[in-house]
Amino acid sequence: MSERTVESTDAATPTPFTMVTGDPAAMVCDGDVCDIPTAAVE
Amino acid sequence: MHPFAYFVTSPIKIDIWSDIACPWCYIGKRHLEGGIAALGADAPDVEIEYHSYELSPDTPLDFEGSTVEYLSKAKGMPVERVEQMMQHVTNVAANAGLEYHFDKVAHTKTLKGHELLHLAKAHGKQGEMKERLLRAYFTEGGRVNRIDELIGWAVELGIDADEAREALESGRYAADVQADIAQARAYGIQGVPFFVIDGKYGISGAQPAEVFSQVLTQVAEERDGAAA
Numbered sequence: 001m002s003e004r005t006v007e008s009t010d011a012a013t014p015t016p017f018t019m020v021t022g023d024p025a026a027m028v029c030d031g032d033v034c035d036i037p038t039a040a041v042e
Numbered sequence: 043m044h045p046f047a048y049f050v051t052s053p054i055k056i057d058i059w060s061d062i063a064c065p066w067c068y069i070g071k072r073h074l075e076g077g078i079a080a081l082g083a084d085a086p087d088v089e090i091e092y093h094s095y096e097l098s099p100d101t102p103l104d105f106e107g108s109t110v111e112y113l114s115k116a117k118g119m120p121v122e123r124v125e126q127m128m129q130h131v132t133n134v135a136a137n138a139g140l141e142y143h144f145d146k147v148a149h150t151k152t153l154k155g156h157e158l159l160h161l162a163k164a165h166g167k168q169g170e171m172k173e174r175l176l177r178a179y180f181t182e183g184g185r186v187n188r189i190d191e192l193i194g195w196a197v198e199l200g201i202d203a204d205e206a207r208e209a210l211e212s213g214r215y216a217a218d219v220q221a222d223i224a225q226a227r228a229y230g231i232q233g234v235p236f237f238v239i240d241g242k243y244g245i246s247g248a249q250p251a252e253v254f255s256q257v258l259t260q261v262a263e264e265r266d267g268a269a270a
Contacts, residue, residue, distance in 0.1 A: 014230030015229050015230045015231065015244050016229065017229075017238055017241075017242060017243060017244030018242060018243050018244065019243075019244045019245075019246065020243050020244065020245045020249075020253065020257055022245060022247075022249040022250070022253040023247075023249055023250055023253065026246070026247030026248055026249040026250070026253075027066040027069070027134075027247055027248050028066060028233035028234065028235070028236075028246055028247040028248070029061065029064045029065070029066050029067065029097050029233055029234055029235075030097070030232055030233035030234075031097060031098060034064070034065055034066055034127075034131070
């Protein structure tokens, strides 16, 4: 694996894409409340 | 590089599912732009297409209260907790160079705004319109469901007012909006922003700019390898 190789996983993902792991704490909106980890706002 | 690679190389396609009423979508947009810019002269050519996604279909067309009031009531969360969340998002947005004013935000359905995005796409101005609507919603307190306001933003971008009115009043692009939403469902997309790079890599959330740089670099290298 080269230094630049994107870390990814296709395990347990319902999408047809190779999911890039990136920052697992990256924020996403799902429904009318956006996911904001509690720790991030304390 | 293969001698014919120049002739077969097309821009890297970036498909983005997002809503207008989505604070992390605007922040994610900036991070993506930052990730591309960070590659400088090595940045590959990209083609960005936005796809519609409605986060909260049950949102009233014209909720008159504040976003804090709406979320507090809809989710049964204490006002103080919601205000704390909004402040956190505002701070993250500021770090991305964005100015959020949740006290001004007019919480509303976004379907008409998405229809305008499809009209703008037909004019080759979808990216500009996405930026305009996000700024209107989060910074200026614009009503992204009201046809008269939407026409104003269309005119700003050089789209004929009469054409915009006809398209929005007739729902010319309503089916396209629903097709985008159905495609997201078929892909298993459960939250936005959701980025698909080159039809291959999926990126969920407002990831840091470096993640976008890294994925684009990898895709470009994979293309180079395939063309060699």
